[in-house]
Amino acid sequence: MNRLRLLAAFLAAGVAAQLCWAQDSGVTLIQDATILTVTKGTIEHGSILIKDGKIARVGKDIKAPSGATVIDAKGMYVMPGIIDCHSHIAVEGDVNEGSLAVSSMVGVGDVLNPEDIDIYRDLAGGVTVAHVLHGSANPIGGQNQLIKLRWGKSASELKFEGAPLSIKFALGENPKRSNFRPPPGFPQRYPESRMGVMDVIRQAFVDAREYKKTWDEYNRRVAAGEKNVIPPRRDLKLDPLVEVLEGKRWVHAHCYRADEMVQLILLAEEFGFHIHTLQHVLEGYRVADEIAAHGVGASTFSDWWAYKVEAYEAIPYNAAIMAKRGVIVSINSDDANEARHLNQEAAKTMKYGGLTEDEALRLVTINPAIQLGVEKRVGSIEQGKDADLVIFNHHPLSVYAVAQKVFIDGHLYFDRDKDLAQRAENAKERKALMEKEKKASEAEKKPGEGKAGAEKKPGAPAGKEEKPKEPTKPPQLDQVATGALD
Amino acid sequence: MQRAKQFDGKFVIAGLAALAMFAGFALASPAGAQEKPKAKPPAAGKTYAIRGLKITTLAGPVIEKGNIVMRDGRIVAVGADTPIPADAQVLDGAGLEAYPGMFDAVDQIGLEEIGAVAATVDARELGEFNPQLQAATAVHPASEHIPVTRAAGITEVMTAPASGFGGGGSVILGQASVINLDGWTLEQMLVRRSVAMVVNWPNFNTRTFDLATFSFKEKSFADAKKEYDKKVQELSDFFEQARHYQLAAAKGSAQNYTRDLKLEAMIPVLKGELPLLVLAERAREIRGAVEFCEKQKVKMILGSGGDSLKVADLLKSKNIPVILGPTMQLSQNEDDPYDKYFTLPSDLQKAGVRFAIASFDLQFVRRLPQQAGNAVAYGLSHDDGLKAVTLYPAQILGLDKDLGTLEAGKIANIMITNGDPLELRTEVKYLYINGRPVSTDNKHKSLYEKYSKRP
Numbered sequence: 001m002n003r004l005r006l007l008a009a010f011l012a013a014g015v016a017a018q019l020c021w022a023q024d025s026g027v028t029l030i031q032d033a034t035i036l037t038v039t040k041g042t043i044e045h046g047s048i049l050i051k052d053g054k055i056a057r058v059g060k061d062i063k064a065p066s067g068a069t070v071i072d073a074k075g076m077y078v079m080p081g082i083i084d085c086h087s088h089i090a091v092e093g094d095v096n097e098g099s100l101a102v103s104s105m106v107g108v109g110d111v112l113n114p115e116d117i118d119i120y121r122d123l124a125g126g127v128t129v130a131h132v133l134h135g136s137a138n139p140i141g142g143q144n145q146l147i148k149l150r151w152g153k154s155a156s157e158l159k160f161e162g163a164p165l166s167i168k169f170a171l172g173e174n175p176k177r178s179n180f181r182p183p184p185g186f187p188q189r190y191p192e193s194r195m196g197v198m199d200v201i202r203q204a205f206v207d208a209r210e211y212k213k214t215w216d217e218y219n220r221r222v223a224a225g226e227k228n229v230i231p232p233r234r235d236l237k238l239d240p241l242v243e244v245l246e247g248k249r250w251v252h253a254h255c256y257r258a259d260e261m262v263q264l265i266l267l268a269e270e271f272g273f274h275i276h277t278l279q280h281v282l283e284g285y286r287v288a289d290e291i292a293a294h295g296v297g298a299s300t301f302s303d304w305w306a307y308k309v310e311a312y313e314a315i316p317y318n319a320a321i322m323a324k325r326g327v328i329v330s331i332n333s334d335d336a337n338e339a340r341h342l343n344q345e346a347a348k349t350m351k352y353g354g355l356t357e358d359e360a361l362r363l364v365t366i367n368p369a370i371q372l373g374v375e376k377r378v379g380s381i382e383q384g385k386d387a388d389l390v391i392f393n394h395h396p397l398s399v400y401a402v403a404q405k406v407f408i409d410g411h412l413y414f415d416r417d418k419d420l421a422q423r424a425e426n427a428k429e430r431k432a433l434m435e436k437e438k439k440a441s442e443a444e445k446k447p448g449e450g451k452a453g454a455e456k457k458p459g460a461p462a463g464k465e466e467k468p469k470e471p472t473k474p475p476q477l478d479q480v481a482t483g484a485l486d
Numbered sequence: 487m488q489r490a491k492q493f494d495g496k497f498v499i500a501g502l503a504a505l506a507m508f509a510g511f512a513l514a515s516p517a518g519a520q521e522k523p524k525a526k527p528p529a530a531g532k533t534y535a536i537r538g539l540k541i542t543t544l545a546g547p548v549i550e551k552g553n554i555v556m557r558d559g560r561i562v563a564v565g566a567d568t569p570i571p572a573d574a575q576v577l578d579g580a581g582l583e584a585y586p587g588m589f590d591a592v593d594q595i596g597l598e599e600i601g602a603v604a605a606t607v608d609a610r611e612l613g614e615f616n617p618q619l620q621a622a623t624a625v626h627p628a629s630e631h632i633p634v635t636r637a638a639g640i641t642e643v644m645t646a647p648a649s650g651f652g653g654g655g656s657v658i659l660g661q662a663s664v665i666n667l668d669g670w671t672l673e674q675m676l677v678r679r680s681v682a683m684v685v686n687w688p689n690f691n692t693r694t695f696d697l698a699t700f701s702f703k704e705k706s707f708a709d710a711k712k713e714y715d716k717k718v719q720e721l722s723d724f725f726e727q728a729r730h731y732q733l734a735a736a737k738g739s740a741q742n743y744t745r746d747l748k749l750e751a752m753i754p755v756l757k758g759e760l761p762l763l764v765l766a767e768r769a770r771e772i773r774g775a776v777e778f779c780e781k782q783k784v785k786m787i788l789g790s791g792g793d794s795l796k797v798a799d800l801l802k803s804k805n806i807p808v809i810l811g812p813t814m815q816l817s818q819n820e821d822d823p824y825d826k827y828f829t830l831p832s833d834l835q836k837a838g839v840r841f842a843i844a845s846f847d848l849q850f851v852r853r854l855p856q857q858a859g860n861a862v863a864y865g866l867s868h869d870d871g872l873k874a875v876t877l878y879p880a881q882i883l884g885l886d887k888d889l890g891t892l893e894a895g896k897i898a899n900i901m902i903t904n905g906d907p908l909e910l911r912t913e914v915k916y917l918y919i920n921g922r923p924v925s926t927d928n929k930h931k932s933l934y935e936k937y938s939k940r941p
Contacts, residue, residue, distance in 0.1 A: 038906060117820040124824045179602040285937045305851045305930075306631065308602035317934040337816045344856065347910040353934070374885070399859030399910050423823060 010067050017219040027051050028410060029064040030391065033073035038080055038358065038365045039380040041293045050387040053409035058381055071391070079361065079396050081128025081388030081408065084339050085368035086252075086279050086332035089118040089130060090147060090158065095465040096135030097142055101175070104167060105236040107143030108132050118336035119158075123149040123414045125179070125340030126390035126403040129160060131332075131372055133279070134168040134255040139175045139191065142169035143240055144252060146372055148388070148408050164373035166276070167240055169253035171197055171260040174207060179308060185208055198263055202290050205271045208241035215242070226401040250276040250373060252299075256310035258286035265294045277371045279332070281322075282314035288325035297371040298322050299330040301346035305350070319363060320353020331369035336355060347397035386410075500663055510751055534923065535570045536902065539579025544586055544869075544877050545891040554584060556898035559921035564892050576922070577902075583913055585872065585907050586892050587641025587899035590764070591809045591844035591879035592789060593851045595635060595645045596625030596665065601848065609648040610655055615724050617751040619660030621645045623681045625672050631848060633928035635692060636667040637851035639914040641899035642877070642889060643667065644844075649686040649765060659684040662763065666899065668919040677897070680920040681883050682787060683755050687766035687775045688717035696829045715810075715869070718774060725782050729753035761785035761884070763809065763822060767818075769796040778802055787882055790846065792817070795830060798837035807840035807882040812847070825864055830873060832865035842879035859908035871908055897921070 028050040035046040035058065047062040048055060064070045088095045092113040122130065128149055134142030144167060146160040147274070173179055176192045191197050214232040222228045229410040242248035251268070255261050255278050268275050277297040279285060282305070284291055284298045292300055300322075305314035323329045331346050333339035346363040349355040357362075369379025377386050387410035394401040406414035534556050541549040543564055551781045553568040554561065567681040599606035608624040625645060633642070646662035649655045661680045669675035694709045696703045705713075731749035734742065754760035764775040767790050777785035778796070788794060794801060801808065810830060834841045843858050845851045854875050862871035873890075880890030888897050898921035901920060905912040917924045 010939070054780050118816070121816065121824045142899070173602075185699075267928060285933070286940075288937075303852065304849060305634075306600055309600055312557070312600055313929075315930040317930065317938075321937060337814060341814060341860070344860075344910055350911040351913055352930075394863075397910065398906055399856055400863040402863050420822070 017201055026410070028071065028387075028407075028412075029062060029068050030071045030073050030078060030389070031062070031064070033391065034077045034395075035381055036079040036361060036396070037381040039382060041358075044224075046078075046171060048381065048387075048389065050389075050407065050410040053387055053411070055381060055383055055385050055387050055415050058383055073391055075393075076404065077392045077395050077401070078381065079126070079343075079390050079392065080365045081226065081371070081390055081406065082126045082342050082363075082364045083131075083330075083368040083379060084122070084333050084342060085125050085127040085131050085277065085330045085371055086334045087122075087130035087132050087336075087339060087438075088121060088135075088334070089336050089339070090114065090116045090132055092116075093131070094135070096137040098135065098137030099189070101138050102140040102204050102237060103134070103138050103142050104140050104204075104238075104240040105142075106134070107145065108134055109145035109159065110142065111242040112145065112147065112158055114151075114153060114155045114158055115125060118339075119149050120414075122150045122333075122336060122339040123151055123406055124403060124416070124419070126392070126396070126406055127339050127370075128302040128345060128388040128390070128406065128408045128413075129369075129374070129378055130339070131166070131252070131368070133252065136168065136170035136174040139197045140204050140241070141170055141254075143167050143249075146374070148412075150408055151411065151413055160374060162374075162377075165240075165243060165249040166252055166372070167203065167244060167249050168279075169251055169264070169275075171253060171255040171264060172257055173308055174254065175200075194260060194263075194428065196383065197260075198282060201264070202267060204238075204241055204272075205245070205267075208245060209271070210236045211235055211238040212242045212245060227342070244273050245271065250274075252277045254279045256280055256282045256308075256314075258283040262287055262290050265290065265296060269294070276373075277330075280334075281312055282318060284327070285315060285318045285321040288322045288327055291322065291328035296326045297330070297367075299332045299368065302331055302348045316348060319349045320355050323349075323355060323359060323363075324353070328367050328370055329363055330371055331363045332368070341391075343396040343401065344399055344469070350397070352458045355398055454455050490926055532592055532922070533562075533571050533574040534577070534898075534917075534918065534921065535574040536577045536579045536584060536590060537570060539581075539902065541892060542583065542585045542872070544873055545893045551672050554892065554898075556900075556918065556921040559898060561892060561894050561896050561898045561900075561921075574888050575923075577916060579902060580732075581754040582902050582904060583907075584892065585639075585901050585903065586876040586890060587636075587901045587917065587919065588639050588854055588875045588907070589842075589879040589889055590635075590640050590643040590851050590854050590875070591842045591883060592646050592662070593643050593845050594648050594848045595631050595643045595667070595851060596627070596629050597621060597645055597647070598625065599629055599631070606900040610650055611647065611660070612656075614656055614720070615658040616647070616656050616660045617658045617728075617755070618747040620646055620663060620680060621661065622663035622665070622672060622676060625663070625675070627669055627672055627675060630929045631851070632667050633925070634930055635851045636917060636919065637914060637926045637928050637931070638855065639901040639903065639917070640851060641667055641901065641917065641919050642897075643851065644681055644883060646682070646684050646763070651809055652739060654689075655686060657686055657688065657717065658724070659686050664883065664889075666897070668922070668924045674920075677836040677888065680754070680760060680883065681695065681885070682761050682763035684753075684789070685721075685762050685764045685775075687764050688714050688721070688769050690714040690770050690774075691767065701711070714774075717846060717913050718778065721778070722782075725752070725756070729756055732756050739746065755784055756782075758783065761787050763787045763789045765789040767792040769793040772797050773800065776806060779806075780804070789844075791828070792890055794831075794839065794841075795833045796835065798834060798839050802838045805840075807842070807878075808834060809842050809844050809879065810834075810881060812845060812850070813843065813857045814853070814855070814865075828860050828864035831858075831861035831870070835866060835870060840878065840882065841874065842882050844879065855908045855912075856910065859910070862908060868906075870909070 031047040032045050033333040035043040049057040049062050088111050092111045097106045131146050133144045146163040147158040148160050191200055218231050233308050253275055261278050275296050277299045280299045280301050281300050300318050302317040305311050319329050342364045346360045349360050366379035369375040378388050387407055389407045390403050391405040393404055404416045492495050536554045541552045549566050552566040555563045594609045597609040644662045644664045647659040662682045663679050664677040664681050665675040692705050693702055728749045730754050762784050766772045766775045786806050788808040790811045794808045813827050815827045845854050858871045858875045862868050878889035880886040898918050900918040901914050902916040903912050903914050
């Protein structure tokens with residue numbers, strides 16, 4: 001079985017390996033497209049010149065330099081690569097270290113799986129950057145990792161270089177585990193109320209402050225030239241929280257109910273740190289003014305609701321209300337499937353709340369870039385920015401738009417035509433590998449256990465036996481509890 | 487307080503039992519499939535008309551500018567020159583477009599309110615075989631999901647008992663009911679009480695998730711097959727039992743056998759009057775289900791059917807239609823094409839297999855037009871995209887005399903939009919359900935209005 005799974009992964013990886021580096025002269029001109037720059041309006045019949053992974057020029061009459069790859073995008077639309085502010089793709093195993101109420105010592109960046117097929121699938125939906133978060137099982141969760149969907153590259157090459165560090169917090173039903181009874185063998189865990197959740201966070205920052213003091217004192221003495229000063233004992237749980245206090249690590253807090261959002265913002269101010277985004281923030285519309293006043297970002301769903309009590313008052317107008325009251329808002333996926341049509345999810349805000357096309361597009365481009373601290377690099381089509389671009393065959397805010405080509409750092413990482421062209425060959429290769437696998441396993445079985453081997457395939461024509469479906473990932477604790485992988 | 491509650495409980499249970507018995511009788515008579523839709527508009531005798539708008543009837547060419555007249559819940563006339571009766575309450579449709587309301591062919595509307603709160607979930611039962619259960623007996627007419635869903639243009643749904651976590655749970659889930667998304671009581675909402683018997687086809691799986699230990703368990707192919715075969719055999723045995731019961735019921739008098747509501751509920755299925763809606767995903771399981779239904783001589787509709795393209799020839803040759811799940815979903819197989827579910831409707835269309843698209847959901851029923859829109863994005867014609875969520879479900883479920891198009895004689899379920907109903911930004915401006923104007927207001931809209939006005 002394991003060998004079959006490996007085989008599947010190998011095949012999937014094969015699709016992309018062929019795609020990535022085919023078209024790499026370093027200089028590419030996309031011409032005659034409708035360019036949705038997001039920050040600088042729309043250019044009809046416009047061109048984008050890509051050089052060394054960056055957008056070199058955007059405009060109307062750009063001539064192709066010699067040697068450039070020219071992509072005729074007549075009738076097509078180009079938008080900045082979609083940025084998913086809340087994702088759980090590319091993670092090996094569980095996204096939750098749920099055994100502790102504070103799990104700040106662990107990080108998603110340590111367990112990236114570059115072969116997760118969901119990277120390719122989301123890429124094919126136009127996503128170029130994903131904020132891969134730790135789960136929401138703890139008031140203070142693990143460290144998150146911002147990635148670019150450089151399918152085919154190694155785990156470390158996925159990482160968005162230079163992005164601010166980040167960490168997950170979580171409030172409400174998930175950290176207090178309302179919808180989840182520990183399975184046999186799993187112990188009960190404090191907290192189980194919203195009071196307890198706030199207490200855990202407050203205590204952690206009291207500890208972090210004390211810890212920081214010991215280091216500050218140590219550093220002061222060393223700087224003053226004192227010799228033989230013994231450094232304080234390192235605490236891997238508190239180190240990231242000190243980074244939060246110092247503004248070096250950004251906080252992204254899972255929350256649903258309006259009151260808990262305000263509680264957290266006030267707590268953060270009490271300790272002198274900042275909440276960068278409220279994630280999910282489904283009741284954000286109730287306290288949009290408070291969120292805006294404190295300069296906190298909000299990253300929400302388009303139209304999810306009613307899967308748990310704290311989502312029962314969720315409304316699809318949430319993003320629009322918050323945006324109109326001055327909050328920087330993004331729409332995220334929290335789900336590998338949802339990520340494939342974030343452009344569509346953003347479009348819904350035009351119907352639910354009357355946002356304009358540009359405002360809707362911002363929700364999945366420049367706004368999440370701002371929320372993640374990478375707006376100088378990505379999120380709009382501007383000269384000097386990373387060439388992370390998606391070519392759609394229709395306006396991306398239409399349900400009929402299908403991503404045709406996706407560039408990251410100027411490289412073509414997804415090409416629908418090539419994907420389609422590749423399929424027959426992949427099927428052939430798959431069949432051949434299956435037969436090889438079958439022969440190998442039959443040979444393995446022969447000494448001694450011939451019967452069991454024969455019993456396996458009664459009359460199934462060679463190479464046609466299908467692999468019984470299996471979930472590619474174990475369901476997460478949260479998923480069981482709430483139907484959503486927060 | 488506790489005592490009062492218990493008393494209430496008993497009362498409710500007795501009431502349910504009475505309903506269940508009624509259901510049993512209804513089914514024992516050949517009425518199951520032929521039962522007349524009980525369209526009883528509260529304002530009986532009222533005539534409504536919509537004037538001067540583009541009408542996509544889905545039963546003929548688009549009428550660029552026409553009128554629709556409805557009376558007593560039904561459409562009376564549709565056409566370019568349809569006269570408007572003097573007593574009609576008229577809506578001016580200038581600049582708007584009329585379409586048949588959308589029909590979500592499988593979901594859990596009314597059976598569930600908040601997924602995580604067991605007290606609000608009535609979509610699942612204990613036990614392997616529950617053909618006697620009927621969705622209609624537990625539909626909550628005041629569910630907030632109803633106005634939220636219809637505001638997206640969905641006017642009727644088939645609400646169905648659901649399988650358990652990860653496709654587990656009962657094998658025969660019970661009977662699905664078609665309801666209009668408007669009514670003070672279930673009886674006013676009901677289109678047909680029993681439309682399909684839902685079967686959760688056994689999984690053929692070498693890797694299963696064990697909730698008790700919260701981990702995956704691997705088993706050999708031989709073991710998985712043994713388990714699967716055993717489950718199919720048990721289902722076979724149950725059908726056999728039902729057949730004996732049917733025989734006894736037909737020949738014997740009431741004294742000769744003990745009445746059994748489970749087996750009694752199977753009789754319309756065995757008579758071929760009530761189709762089986764078989765939920766199966768993988769090719770091997772679909773083939774197994776087709777073989778089973780053929781052997782049992784029962785009508786089959788395939789539900790979900792992710793791998794239906796692999797068995798398209800079989801489905802076509804047996805004339806088995808498919809109610810597909812969402813187009814926006816991921817394949818469980820890593821090496822399937824990334825767009826497998828997006829292209830599936832168009833692929834089946836080309837292969838000559840009849841299909842509809844359904845949500846199989848609760849909170850996302852309102853995404854039905856988006857699901858169809860994505861199918862159009864990936865190759866389905868726009869006309870088929872619309873029909874996949876209107877006419878085709880009506881045809882597959884045997885309700886096309888009453889639903890699915892804008893034609894005289896059909897139930898007047900109409901959505902009036904300001905554009906293409908499959909597009910994301912299109913708004914549903916007005917709704918008629920069962921021949922009455924119905925508000926598009928809902929919990930979400932009123933919260934929006936309330937908090938937009940926050941000073």
